[in-house]
Amino acid sequence: MIYVLKTKLPENKSVFVALLSVYGIGPSRSMLICRKLGFLPALKVKDISKEQTLDLENLTESLAREVAFANDLKKLVKQNENNLARINTYRGIRLRKGLPVRGQRTHSNAQTAARFVSRYQEQQKATQKKRKKLRKKK
Secondary structure, three states, X not given: OOEEOOEEOOOOOEXXXXXXXXXXXXXXXXXXXXXXXXXXXXXXXXXXOHHHHHHHHHHHHHHHHHOOOHHHXXXXXXXXXXXXXXXXXXXXXXXXXXXXXXXXXXXXXXXXXXXXXXXXXXXXXXXXHHHHHHHHHO
């Protein structure tokens, strides 16, 4: 079992494809990592030796210092969205409502997205009510 940037890599996939499961690593960066470490594209994760896993972890950690990956990138994206909503930009308001941000039509499209957001908001309100009741009981 190999963990890269707190993400478990699938054992039965090639290293190139497995690195794509890490949030923030795309095809080009995955290929770059494989080339730097000398991995063939068909090399499976389960076939990697201990030394190669250490090299892979060290390289990804050094890259993570330069560029945000995984949880750090998710936090950064969320902070940017919250900042847009806080300063009441058009984009921020649309993001908060779960509607298309970049000018797509909403008359016949984007109804599913808005429905999911409303369900999510209802679930959040329900959990908040439950937490308040539990606090009162204590």
